[in-house]
Amino acid sequence: MDRSSVVGDSRSIQSNQQGPHERLLDIVKRHQQHPFRKPIAAFNQAAFEHASQWRQQRPQAPLILDAGCGVGVSTRQLALQFPEHLVIGVDRSEDRLSRRLGTLPENALLVRADLVDFWRLAEQAGWQPERQYVLYPNPYPKASQVKLRWHGHPVFPSMLTLGGRLESRSNWLLYLEEMALVLEFMGHSPVELSRLPETQLAASPLTPFERKYHLSGQPLWQLCINL
Template sequence: MNANTPRPPLGCSRSVDSNQQGPHEQLLSCVDKHRAHAFQKPIADFNQAAFNLAAQLYQAHGGPLILDSCCGVGVSTRLLAEQHPDHLVLGLDRSAARLDKKLGPLPPNAHLIRTDLADFWRLAATAGWQPEQHYLLYPNPYPKSKDLKLRWHGHPVFPSLLALGGRLISRSNWLLYLQEMEIALTHCGFAPQLTELPPQPQPLTAFERKYQLSGQTLWQIECRLDASPAAPSTQ
């Protein structure tokens, strides 16, 4: 690039493109199916080993827990650990390539663990884990209609996510993703709050920073999963 070549804008992220214009018509039937039939996929050995390591860290820490699921390169894990120095913060992601890109040393109360969440959440729920907070920041939206079951609220592991309890916080630049999550949580008897996320002076993730610089509207859903749910919706 020479001196006369224009520099690309700081934020140039495109909005999510989907062939789905509203909540998926099979969302609630999918949620009900997964609540009625436990996810039976065998736990992979490397996920069991990852959970065993996490359990050792949790036991050694002895304090409250924050899960940062889909943590990517761990920016959010670092920031959450700095904001909550008395908590153990576990950043979970299935990509070794992303985790290897961590930017410098982590605070002593933060750890990054490579694992598949579909196995880790089940193991954690079975072990009775109750994280105080659980972050799902900018998960892969899988925007094609045929990929509903790859979104966390349409995935067979969704009941395990609910069983973990705590304060669930999820953010996305695709409103429909969180609208579907809101519908699924409400259907299961919880009271989620979906709001527009104002610009963050310290974005929690690289995606959040990039989307803000691109001028995209961001959204957040927050839901207490440790409160006794109301009777599930019959709609």
């Protein structure tokens, strides 16, 4: 979720956690036992219907979901990288989406919606994206915020049900280590967790955050799994 275009001044994540949250798997178990039933907001339903109608222009094209796309740089980059795919970037911030950088290719769409509803609507509609990207999500680094991290949120099972190749990136290794722990606990493996190569980051950063963190000298990490 890109929130800034400032380059090279980012601090490393500070947290009162030294390892995976001690209650994380208990939280995940509870979510599995009690499915998420929060009502869908009307504006999210409308946004999903708009995205569904847009998909009909090329109904046979494979789909990529760019979750938390911010200003849309990653959505545009992915659309250029995968010209035979349709790429939908979703972000809840009207301000970030209004600051999109550059013209979008014809195979890309930006949608303002809350992912908590969008993922569930996609699950209900039977969407099966070929790829899902969750790039530099808000880390919510305080231990008390663990339920706000995607892997600690009750919507996470819905996102996993969509399937495809999931790729998440972060400048906080522990975030991805926790996500890997939850994925394996839920029966998804093998999980690939690695540091992003310096050459890749210098040549083609996927988001403004990725560029800023790299120029600030922070190591960046990537989780990949075929769901």
